[in-house]
Amino acid sequence: MKTIGIVGGGVVGLSCAVALLDRGYGVSVFERDTDYNAASWGNAGHIAVEQVEPLASPAALRSVPKRLFSAGGALALPPSMAAQWLPFAARLIAASTPAKFTVGTAALTSLLAGAMPAWRDLVGALDAPDLLREDGHIVVWDSAARARTGRQRWAQTAIGTARIVDAEPALLDRLGFLADPVGGAIRFTGSGQITELRQLATTLEASVEARGGQIVRQAARLVEDADRIVIAGHDVDQVLVTAGVRSRALLEPLGYRVPMIAERGYHIRARAEGWPADLPPVVFEDRSMIVTRYADCVQAASFVELGDPDGPPDPRKWDRLEHHVRSLGLPIEGPFTRWMGARPTLPDYLPAIGCSTHHANLAYAFGHQHLGLTLAPVTATLIAAMLAGETPAVPLAPFDLDRFGKKGPHA
Template identity: 75%
Template structure:
């Protein structure tokens, strides 16, 4: 017999870190779950990111400071921001919306909205890691930020001292930790260490473990593309008997929802990484951010990865090999203890112009829930997002106000446009 607030079958579209976390949250509450994920190669942004649990990033990237610094961060002059001319039709409307979302007032409101979300991120990760029987996947060793010169270190320290960092804290980086990087110590102009942040020790093992946990709890994973349709004022997954639908398909969420009349001004924010065997990189070293080069290096179980770049455009466009070449150049010039051959990867972060996620229930279709657009924070926020989504699906009040994350901020209302 169903409980009073019980629901029928739940269909989750998207099997990345957000979708899988939501599936487990609902299965652990006794619900019937079918998860739809077309890919089985673990090549999406969920499994190719820096592995960093970034609880310090409570200040949205849509900000007056980011707008002012954008020209100096362009790829053509050595920076990490790429606006490919061939994709101007994609990124120009997004950039105009980004500018509108970067006023001091909206930046302050975004920081206020993200602060409680990120405060709950690490506790939610602890709960999830314990629930899947893999507490060793979560490392809470913080991360290191390094600058090339004393001048950029002074500016960087001063900027971080003025930046909201939520539950994280900043201390001096221990000299012994830097010395474990060997020749790199010759290039360090300054360094700090964040405490309170963390890392996933092995993204591939996380993906496999989460999928296995979904199946072990009675959930189903269906490997196929899906189409959403509207019928009798509700949203359905074509060809499947589903009562509630959760869209958690990352950058693909836009293509799923816009045919139904929703405005989703999301762009593919493409990132690049290179990976190599971790023969010489210290196994116990937390993620290292080389801030002057906009690069983060993470050690996983059997490999070390360097990641960078914000390339706005088409998720399906061919990758730009120059990005990988620059990453490999940084590795060489810094003297990092990393040697090729390299595996190269490119993936698309789902980013909305105010750099806040979309989490909520549709005002037009009561059986439609959404959770996407987490930009650089998908891995960080997946478990806490799952807790909020579970509350929505069960008709409960979420622990964090969700109005700042509602799609109505982009003009979606309870009426058809």
């Protein structure tokens, strides 16, 4: 039996483990963290099938000044972390031409088309259908003028398999707790939500072990051995790197170019009693904030902070989230718990999914930016097909890590 060592036990790594175990491989998942504090388990829970346009785009670049944190927006470029984000910004600008944006949109459209079917298959395989809700999500604006502008923008945006409808009056009635009337709202259909992220984590881990796989609670060290990669101290045939933002540190010493940055997001959580249990995720677009109800808490999340994954958090981000909660009149009362986590983002906002052309037994799946939760199961099916020598359902060429350069001096 061929054995595979998966380095990284977030949602992508664990989904890959289940898919590979179901194909008869022996699987060990190397994940040292036991607190479920990574980005996989702290995100908005939103299965964002509508986000087919990569953020590497001419429009996104033009919008930077008004999106800056200092201007009240969600984009933060900390001066203390300029050494990280300046090189990334240069690559992002180069990846944001109209032609590259068109290619990136086509690649993400193909990948996201299979996201919801793959999630249905995965929760079925886990015998945990209640983990998935397919109630879409709501986008609201503060004023009628902002709503008109927002509707026009979304009407001109590619949204893949999702669809946009007017928010029903009954749905708006459930937002009656807001301090001010909603200026306008739309509802997306076709998107979904994971109902409880911690339960997803523990269910995936239990499923790996029930299928005969191992969760190894230690860091993995990768060592080059001729044309192969070895996990030091462990005997596996194949290595699959799914370590999110930590993948860069694993692969660059081996000669790979991985121009990835930590795109840090923040959330606050509080008790759920005052928030309607059946309300799908709500995006307050004027505040760049998404609010999600989980089983026993409500979470408000925001911010795109480019920098060091291990740098100290900025408490002003949490303060602003709490301010938004209060000013909107949301029925969320403290005390709040605070979290910051790092999304793994590559400059073209496409993930890295494929097999190494330099080491015969190395594969990878990381860099899913805001879409790690959304794309985890479909990524797993593509990896499983690729490692079995089959033709994946989605062409993987756009996601090849070699698009950033061949093995050699690091970028």
